[in-house]
Amino acid sequence: MRRIEFYFRETAAGIRRNGIMAFAAISTAFIALFLFGLALLIAREINLVIEQVTGNVEVAVYLSDPVKPEIVADLQQRLQDLPAVATVTYEDKAAACARAHEIFKSNPAIVENVPCETYPASLRITLADTSQYQQIPAALSCQTDANGQATCNEPGVLKVLDYRDVLDRLSAITRVLRNGVLFIAVIMLVSATVLVANTLRMGMFARRKEIGIMRLVGATNWRIRVPFLIEGLVEALVGAGLAIVTLFLGKVFLVDQLRTQVLWIPLVRNSDVLGVAPLILIAACGVAVVAGTIGIRRFLDV
Amino acid sequence: MISLQNVTKTYRNGVTALEDVSIEIEKGEFVFVVGPSGSGKSTTLRLLLREEEPTSGQVYVAGKNVVRLSALGGIPKLRRNIGCVFQDFKLLQDKTVFENVSFALEVIGKPKHVIDGRVPEILDYVGLGEKLNNYPDELSGGEQQRVSIARACVNRPLVLLADEPTGNLDPNTSVDIMRLLDKVNKIGTTVVMATHDQAIVDAMRKRVIELDKGKIVRDQSRGVYS
Numbered sequence: 001m002r003r004i005e006f007y008f009r010e011t012a013a014g015i016r017r018n019g020i021m022a023f024a025a026i027s028t029a030f031i032a033l034f035l036f037g038l039a040l041l042i043a044r045e046i047n048l049v050i051e052q053v054t055g056n057v058e059v060a061v062y063l064s065d066p067v068k069p070e071i072v073a074d075l076q077q078r079l080q081d082l083p084a085v086a087t088v089t090y091e092d093k094a095a096a097c098a099r100a101h102e103i104f105k106s107n108p109a110i111v112e113n114v115p116c117e118t119y120p121a122s123l124r125i126t127l128a129d130t131s132q133y134q135q136i137p138a139a140l141s142c143q144t145d146a147n148g149q150a151t152c153n154e155p156g157v158l159k160v161l162d163y164r165d166v167l168d169r170l171s172a173i174t175r176v177l178r179n180g181v182l183f184i185a186v187i188m189l190v191s192a193t194v195l196v197a198n199t200l201r202m203g204m205f206a207r208r209k210e211i212g213i214m215r216l217v218g219a220t221n222w223r224i225r226v227p228f229l230i231e232g233l234v235e236a237l238v239g240a241g242l243a244i245v246t247l248f249l250g251k252v253f254l255v256d257q258l259r260t261q262v263l264w265i266p267l268v269r270n271s272d273v274l275g276v277a278p279l280i281l282i283a284a285c286g287v288a289v290v291a292g293t294i295g296i297r298r299f300l301d302v
Numbered sequence: 303m304i305s306l307q308n309v310t311k312t313y314r315n316g317v318t319a320l321e322d323v324s325i326e327i328e329k330g331e332f333v334f335v336v337g338p339s340g341s342g343k344s345t346t347l348r349l350l351l352r353e354e355e356p357t358s359g360q361v362y363v364a365g366k367n368v369v370r371l372s373a374l375g376g377i378p379k380l381r382r383n384i385g386c387v388f389q390d391f392k393l394l395q396d397k398t399v400f401e402n403v404s405f406a407l408e409v410i411g412k413p414k415h416v417i418d419g420r421v422p423e424i425l426d427y428v429g430l431g432e433k434l435n436n437y438p439d440e441l442s443g444g445e446q447q448r449v450s451i452a453r454a455c456v457n458r459p460l461v462l463l464a465d466e467p468t469g470n471l472d473p474n475t476s477v478d479i480m481r482l483l484d485k486v487n488k489i490g491t492t493v494v495m496a497t498h499d500q501a502i503v504d505a506m507r508k509r510v511i512e513l514d515k516g517k518i519v520r521d522q523s524r525g526v527y528s
Contacts, residue, residue: 003411006408006409209392209394210394210405212392213392213394213405213406214409215381216351216381216386216392217381217382217386217406217409217410217453217457218378218379218380218381218382218383218384218410218457219378219409219410220374220375220378220410221373221374221378223409223410223411224409
């Protein structure tokens with residue numbers, strides 16, 4: 001108890017004495033961790049959009065009217081048996097209609113003027129191995145013409161639609177955006193680490209007389225270092241706390257404002273921000289550990 | 303209590319501070335180490351504290367070979383058995399007299415009841431029982447040195463090392479400080495004091511080890527300065 005009290009008293013004194021440097025370290029840690037969280041949320045947002053647009057389905061086999069249950073069952077079984085296929089689910093006309101209404105929620109003209117019978121039933125396929133996509137049109141004896149349109153001879157099949165192209169483009173955008181922000185975040189994290197390390201070093205320099213006396217009277221190395229390590233951890237965690245709060249505020253004041261205007265895009269929710277928070281805290285601990293290791297190295301010798 | 307055996311210390315810049323020095327000091331002795339600047343007095347004290355390692359030879363303090371001690375536990379433990387007093391006092395200006403002394407116990411993890419018992423006791427012993435809550439800059443030089451002696455002794459060390467403890471004090475105050483060190487010695491603490499102060503060495507009539515250019519030129523019990 002007494003030891004813990006000692007550590008925290010020393011830490012608090014250190015941060016107070018070292019005010020401006022501590023402030024610089026905390027704000028850099030804050031910006032770095034904020035960008036880090038932002039990168040993760042952008043990735044999450046784009047995943048949400050992909051899920052919404054494709055239902056995570058990579059290939060859709062549309063069925064011609066009228067849909068016969070025995071043909072559906074037969075096709076489903078045959079597709080399922082292909083090694084390239086992971087799952088096959090049947091979406092009937094009612095479900096297709098409901099999904100279309102959901103997508104075009106903000107566009108009543110489409111919802112009202114397109115009758116439900118127009119939407120075709122489909123078998124929605126996720127692939128176990130996307131590179132073997134060709135197995136599917138081959139199994140349904142489809143030919144692809146010059147325009148890339150597949151016509152199929154299999155009875156009951158209207159056409160095969162390949163979402164991989166859309167998915168590829170979406171994930172390319174995701175990659176660029178997320179990697180860009182992550183790149184900036186990494187640079188900021190590095191400078192946060194250096195700043196925290198420097199704060200610790202300056203703190204040790206300011207207290208070199210105290211440290212000298214501690215050594216002389218036989219304080220162990222850890223007794224001397226732990227207050228500084230806690231100081232680094234506190235600075236990183238305060239930065240992380242601010243970053244998490246700012247992401248929440250951004251979500252409430254920016255994202256939630258959009259929610260009433262752009263209805264067709266699913267937006268990140270509180271639970272998504274909450275899911276990012278532990279990652280930010282882990283990154284903050286990483287910053288503190290590395291900064292501590294660098295910052296106190298020069299004072300390791302007894 | 304203290305034993306240097308054929309110790310040579312050459313610093314990295316090539317300066318040889320001690321050359322084949324052997325010293326035996328018994329428990330409870332009071333020893334002056336004298337000699338001109340650069341004769342190796344401070345190096346001797348730093349070797350005992352294990353702030354330096356000898357280039358060759360062995361150093362024993364309280365039965366321990368200090369060369370073999372580990373930085374993790376052994377060296378701190380050694381230093382808990384050695385009190386240190388310096389010419390410039392090395393007090394923390396932003397701490398009171400009480401806090402300066404309690405700091406030494408606090409950082410080695412002594413519990414509060416030990417600190418609250420021992421700190422007033424030792425400050426009373428050095429004659430500062432009334433000045434617990436003063437800051438160092440409110441004290442005279444002699445009083446500050448008493449605080450530093452209290453800090454060195456509060457953990458009841460076996461050995462007290464004093465490096466020019468009267469270097470910044472006027473002759474009368476120096477005599478008071480020497481009386482105090484003598485008192486500390488009388489309760490069984492081995493005292494090793496490096497000094498330039500001829501008057502004090504002559505007055506005390508204790509063992510004198512004289513160093514010159516890193517070699518012992520005289521080792522005399524009940525000696526004088528030169």
